[in-house]
Amino acid sequence: MTVGWFAGLVHPDSKQLTEALRAAVRDGSLAAGSRVPSTRSLAQELGIARGTVTRAYDQLVAEGFLVARQGAPTVVAELLATPAQPDAPEPAQPGVARWDFRSGRPDLSSFPRRDWLAASRRALRDVPTDDLDYGDPQGHPRLRVALAGYLARERAVATTPGNIIVCNGYTQALSLLSNALADQGESSVDFEDPSAPHLWDIPAGFGMSVHGIPVDGEGIDVSQLRSRAVVVTPAHQFPLGVSMSSARRAELARRAKDEDLLVIDDDYDGEFRFDRQPMGSLQGMGPDNVVYAGTASKTLAPALRLAWLALPSRLVGPVRELKRNSGLHAPLFEQLAMAELILSGAYDQHVRRSRATYRQRREHLGEALRGMRAKHRPHPAGISAGLHVTLQLDPEGPTELEVLDRARRRSVELQVLGPHWLSPGSHPPGVIVGYAAPSDHAFRPALQALVSVLER
Numbered sequence: 001m002t003v004g005w006f007a008g009l010v011h012p013d014s015k016q017l018t019e020a021l022r023a024a025v026r027d028g029s030l031a032a033g034s035r036v037p038s039t040r041s042l043a044q045e046l047g048i049a050r051g052t053v054t055r056a057y058d059q060l061v062a063e064g065f066l067v068a069r070q071g072a073p074t075v076v077a078e079l080l081a082t083p084a085q086p087d088a089p090e091p092a093q094p095g096v097a098r099w100d101f102r103s104g105r106p107d108l109s110s111f112p113r114r115d116w117l118a119a120s121r122r123a124l125r126d127v128p129t130d131d132l133d134y135g136d137p138q139g140h141p142r143l144r145v146a147l148a149g150y151l152a153r154e155r156a157v158a159t160t161p162g163n164i165i166v167c168n169g170y171t172q173a174l175s176l177l178s179n180a181l182a183d184q185g186e187s188s189v190d191f192e193d194p195s196a197p198h199l200w201d202i203p204a205g206f207g208m209s210v211h212g213i214p215v216d217g218e219g220i221d222v223s224q225l226r227s228r229a230v231v232v233t234p235a236h237q238f239p240l241g242v243s244m245s246s247a248r249r250a251e252l253a254r255r256a257k258d259e260d261l262l263v264i265d266d267d268y269d270g271e272f273r274f275d276r277q278p279m280g281s282l283q284g285m286g287p288d289n290v291v292y293a294g295t296a297s298k299t300l301a302p303a304l305r306l307a308w309l310a311l312p313s314r315l316v317g318p319v320r321e322l323k324r325n326s327g328l329h330a331p332l333f334e335q336l337a338m339a340e341l342i343l344s345g346a347y348d349q350h351v352r353r354s355r356a357t358y359r360q361r362r363e364h365l366g367e368a369l370r371g372m373r374a375k376h377r378p379h380p381a382g383i384s385a386g387l388h389v390t391l392q393l394d395p396e397g398p399t400e401l402e403v404l405d406r407a408r409r410r411s412v413e414l415q416v417l418g419p420h421w422l423s424p425g426s427h428p429p430g431v432i433v434g435y436a437a438p439s440d441h442a443f444r445p446a447l448q449a450l451v452s453v454l455e456r
């Protein structure tokens with residue numbers, strides 16, 4: 001016999017034989033329409049009982065891999081006999097350089113493992129059995145209660161547990177909001193210019209156009225809004241780092257109310273203000289027209305995929321429905337652990353500790369920049385806050401591309417402003433330094449490496 005598909009089989013039982021045959025049909029070694037050996041000859045060949053082969057064939061006939069006809073040889077089925085698909089290529093993951101200054105990353109090594117473990121243990125111990133069923137797409141009530149309290153206390157958000165929706169990251173939150181806006185017939189969304197490019201694709205995916213609205217030292221230029229919805233980062237503009245002035249906040253809240261606009265307050269790093277108390281959220285000025293969006297990605301870890309929306313009442317129903325349709329609710333134990341963390345005070349403690357660390361890092365970075373020998377020394381822009389600082393490059397000095405090239409050669413990972421502009425044309429050059437990303441022990445050498453990149 002010449003067939004090679006069973007070459008490695010030694011006295012197989014019927015399950016092993018079935019698997020080998022199934023694999024041979026899938027990968028095309030047994031071609032569609034070809035005869036399989038008779039049960040008698042295959043049993044002889046393999047030194048097994050004929051009934052073992054018969055059971056394997058019967059199984060594969062029942063599954064549709066083989067076709068048996070009365071009085072005719074059994075053949076490989078036509079439709080299923082296509083060769084197996086090659087594996088879909090994995091998207092290339094850029095290797096992270098040795099010194100990591102990517103923006104938007106907290107120090108992952110400071111994740112409060114012990115507190116999270118204790119919170120998870122309590123959650124697992126105390127969760128009522130009924131809560132293990134499908135839950136509320138809006139999120140577990142315990143977390144929503146904890147969040148409503150925390151957000152009122154720390155971010156001056158005016159909301160109730162009933163208006164909160166727990167999401168799988170802000171990315172999903174923006175996706176749900178974009179979907180809701182598209183369903184309501186909105187055709188465009190305004191973003192600050194510059195802003196985070198990976199977020200523009202989200203409303204664009206729902207067929208909406210994205211407009212860039214200029215940002216100056218007071219935040220977004222409200223007089224230039226073009227759409228009925230706008231995404232803003234009032235506490236700490238990403239990436240320029242300015243905080244929206246009180247006059248602009250009032251102007252935006254007023255316009256939103258008068259013209260029934262929807263403002264999305266992306267409070268991605270609002271907890272981290274170093275020079276004064278954090279500003280309250282914009283949402284508190286106009287809860288009927290402003291959506292508050294917060295995330296655990298900067299305070300704890302992006303991998304948690306936990307974020308929250310505090311919605312105007314009219315949006316709760318539609319967004320809840322969309323959340324139901326996109327995977328129901330966020331995973332229960334993460335929600336409950338997060339609730340425990342907040343209610344026990346461990347979350348506030350962790351945020352306070354992180355704030356002190358990042359403040360210090362920002363100061364060290366400032367000192368290092370001031371001590372630079374370079375003729376064209378970059379200047380930090382924006383307020384003292386957040387996990388990143390944008391350094392304005394001297395137009396006479398190295399270009400963004402030159403800085404990126406030097407960074408790559410010194411294994412330093414950072415970003416430049418260029419890709420963050422929505423409007424075409426020339427823009428002031430800058431480098432975005434995420435100083436929270438390195439772990440504590442790596443911060444000093446990482447800073448040295450950064451300075452060597454920026455120093456001519």
Ligand SMILES: Cc1ncc(COP(=O)(O)O)c(C=O)c1O
Nearest residue numbers: 104169170171196238268295297
């Ligand atoms: C501007 C901005 N907002 C929000 C987020 C948080 O997104 P997520 O909660 O999906 O991690 C990020 C993350 O990088 C961001 O850059």
